[in-house]
Amino acid sequence: MRIRAEELSKTYDRKHRALDSLSIDINMNGIFSVIGRNGAGKTTFVRIMSTELLPTSGRGYINEMDVVDQADAVRQDIAVVPQEARPLPWLTPLQTVSSYLMWRGYSYREANEKGKDALRELGLEGKENEKSRKLSGGQKRKLMAATVISSEAHIVFLDEPTTGLDYLSRKELWQLLSRMKKDRLIILTTHYLEEAEILGDQIMILDHGKLVDLGTIDNLRNKVKLPYVLKVNAENFKLEDDEVQIHPVSEKETFVYGSASKIYGLIPYLVTNKMKFTVEEASLSNIFEQYLGSGEDDENEEEDR
């Protein structure tokens, strides 16, 4: 599956540039994670590529079909769950999935059969005929994801599908996505960097509508200056070295970011002073902070676009 953007831009109200000359070319199956701060352009990217929103300039392609000029053809191949989508409260889970499949062109019988299979896959067997409003928040999110994933769409856009879910519910959804990614491309936007790291076969970082970087977690890690983390468990640990970054987490724990040689060079000192420590590769959170700093979200953003 291939998605391609050429100088894709979107300006809202003639002043707010939500997407700024984004150019990417992805040819893969699996999960493509899109991360960035609030207002980075994640949702705008998803909405343009899923044919919901017209770009201000530039071109977007899904499997080499233009998302503006060939939108009808593109729509045969894609499915989307928008950021705030919820199951209709007066429908049952089975009615929710089957009606969406009918909108995609399945017959009533086919849609019901596939709907039942999807709900079984989700672990919602037995709840298929209850009203959706009775489902938990996690079950509702899973239901929305299952709605599009049960379709034949080759490219699925999920815009922050796990926002607001507890850790266990998120894990359940991760398992579902991992199972479903084999023969399709899932474009997943998320604020949870751990989620993007665990699920993302490729990760795209956006900031202020611009592409910051794109690649596998290892690619991204290799590009940052401080790809290793030394976690020191010692009271009031102090170190003066311009080539590392020191982040005190608490009085008893300090993280030191640095290059492999710098981090491993510190180990003899820690051993001599009988300090407990671990060395890890930088997580996506560490990498993200190195790319964008640890500043606050853009205060001018009223909503995540």
Added chain:
Amino acid sequence: MMKMKRKIGSQIMASILVNSIYAMINYPVVLINTLLAPLAILAVVTFASKGTLLPVAAVGALIMNMVSSGTSLQQDLSHLKNDMRLQDMIVSSPTSSFIYIIGMAISEIVYSIPTLAFLIILNIIFVKITFLGAFILFLDMATIFTFSISLGFFLSTFTSDIIQSWGFSGILSPLLTTIPPVYYPINYIPYPFRYLAYLSPTTYASEIAQSQTGYYALSASGFATAWLVLIAITAVLTYLALKRSRWREI
């Protein structure tokens, strides 16, 4: 995964199921809601006129029912679009805006089947009409239904939340059904207010309907003019709904 052959019938059926049948099955109380609105005014007009306007009001209730379908559609679609984000999912699916409108329009008819059935029985009992007149009445209803559905869909695509949608409905309902002479003959309205009534397409629909039931004498040229205006307004609204609605965001 194989490419599947799209079935337009399924796409239309999905809208009907979601917007009317499932809603009626899962929340039967909505049936009472659809029945009450036209019947309430029908009752008031009948009681106030001591029964003399019952036939006119019975036909008027049919017109109101057709127009109410549009205002209901506007609210339903606005809710599905803004609160549930369903429209975004449909936009990105193989269902076109035209098929979505058709499905949702039929869903509004299905939704009002109990009311329609009651009103049709009432009309059969109390309204004297020829076979040709009944056919003209049917065309009249179909045209005003097309007008109201087109208007409802067009407006819904521009709403950003349900409060705005309620605002539209609050304006449309009196302008299209309460103020115009839907439940009584137009000659009950004194000049110059009658000119204002002619700003509403439902006035022309009512004139046509009332001319067929014998409650309003309409000349041949007046009859033709009424049809012309009604069809023109409906054509413009249908064009706007299909070509100028905000199906895809800009």
